[in-house]
Amino acid sequence: MNRYTAPLTDLRFALYDVLGADAQFARLPGCEAATRDVIDAVLDEAAKFAEQVLAPLNQSGDQEGCTFDAAQHTVRTPKGFKEAFRQYVDGGWIGLTAKEEFGGQGLPETLGAALKEMIDAANLSWGNYPMLSHGASSALEHHGEDWQREVFLKPLVSGQWTGTMCLTEPHCGTDLGLLKTRAEPLPDGSYAVSGTKIFITAGEHDFVDNILHLVLARLPDAPAGVKGISLFLVPKFKVGKDGSVGERNAAVCGSIEHKMGIHASVTCVMNFDAAQGWMVGEPNKGLAAMFTMMNTARLAVGLQGLGLTERASQNALAYARERLQMRALSGAKCPEKPADPLLVHADVRRMLLTQKAFAEGGRLLGLYAYLHEDVARHATAADERERAQALVSFLTPIVKGMLTEAGIECTYHAQQIFGGHGFIVENGMEQYARDARITTLYEGTTQIQANDLLGRKVMQLKGAGLKHFLSEIGAFCAQHASHAELAEFIGPLSAAAREWGTLTQEIGQRATADIEEMGAAAYDYLFYSGYVALAYFWARAVAAAQASAHSADFKQAKRLTARFYYARILPRTQAHLAAIRSGAATLLDMSDAQFG
């Protein structure tokens, strides 16, 4: 047990039947190459890579972990990891979505997301190495100078080098305004970067010769706080403007962390001691540049939650079919066997259906966000690009927060379905639960996603993305208002969408009177929003399945999962609503001393 089969049927259903991604690509300039034939070929080959190369390394990688050589400051990744990376590069996967001018294949990000879900399901730890490179590439593409794109971006896209993201310091994680790393200008236009960064994923490893660290640091005259942060590219081996690779830079791994999960994804303390670096973007505007990378990474971490949900649910379902325990309450379902399979028991089905609802609904939410990223980049009309961008930016904290929290819930359900065997290492379920835990912590904790959603995306930006999303839900409900077979979903969905709008206004009014109300509401508002968004995608899934050429069983399974979602998961919104309406006082009235 510890299997993984890429969910190709559901991925195709999501891309073609629900989202119409192929039709979108056909009309978006620059995406035309992504025809159905190409998409199908990419999905099939990606599935093989995930199932046959990465999945078999997941458990062994967890058990072996990464090894640090303190004398050489080097890291050895688990057996097979380096070779898998080589295969990934040779197969052209690493540059799948990068622009052709930088050596990529220029395919849509939506397709990259489908690939990423499979990678994360197969081997979350391994997936972190290319994920960081992808983030570094997008920061360089958007904020780098021409020579930097030539010298640094191309080797990232080709997989010759990899990238990192160096934000966190011992005293600052969430609050980057506190960071102390310094950058002094040098006569040749480069900078001497000094400081310590902690928790740096893929900071040192044995996949490639050179590693490009994107480091947040302060110039000598920088203002305090987030307005005084700049972004620097600091290579492991120095690189000149002409691309020549020089001596070892003073950017070294001091130690690696021992962690609860993702053992095969190395987490480094990085020491920069007047290391040579190059500024990326403008002075004191580093955080904006880093946000390009962080937003890419936040959506990507959402997919990690989704991948784990999918893999855990596949194993739990297989186990529930095989394991015989007790009889169904209404009498034996398999009288020829000594007991019935776990699958007959209502509460086991609750857990399996929860996983199915989050996996398939979450897939739609994630791919929808990525599809709008493609629209935001490629649409010809400015207003269409603007609308798509507003939607992506609004949905990013929901994708990240909701899909990772669902990943935790669903990997726990998988363990529970395995009973005591879920606690035993060799069965693999406890690894999923351990690996899932990090996804709600890095790339901004769930609380930070919640603050971003309510504070920035809804309040500060006047809810532009929310308005677009609600009007889309409204249009969908209107379109299907007379469709009897959808009535059980359309009524509750339009009521939930109306309530979402009213609730947002209520919070806005309360926060105007007392800003603490916003912080007190944010967490519940994130979940409330996530559950309503998933309700929208479940209604769309039923409508799309109905109109598709899929089998009657497939259509019925979509309907029954949607019915389960609306009956047993969507009502969670009401608990969040009540918590929000209870106001900030229940959280703030107790004095610090009274906490005990």
Ligand SMILES: Cc1cc2nc3c(=O)[nH]c(=O)nc-3n(C[C@H](O)[C@H](O)[C@H](O)COP(=O)(O)OP(=O)(O)OC[C@H]3O[C@@H](n4cnc5c(N)ncnc54)[C@H](O)[C@@H]3O)c2cc1C
């Ligand atoms: C395995 C691993 C890999 C990582 N990889 C990288 C990497 O590659 N690069 C990198 O730069 N960093 C990386 N990180 C760091 C990670 O992003 C941070 O740990 C994370 O952002 C949280 O920061 P912190 O740990 O300092 O927690 P803190 O900022 O101290 O937060 C502690 C708690 O307080 C809450 N909190 C803080 N502020 C608020 C607020 N305003 N409102 C509500 N709640 C709040 C947080 O949600 C959290 O629950 C990694 C961490 C780990 C463990």
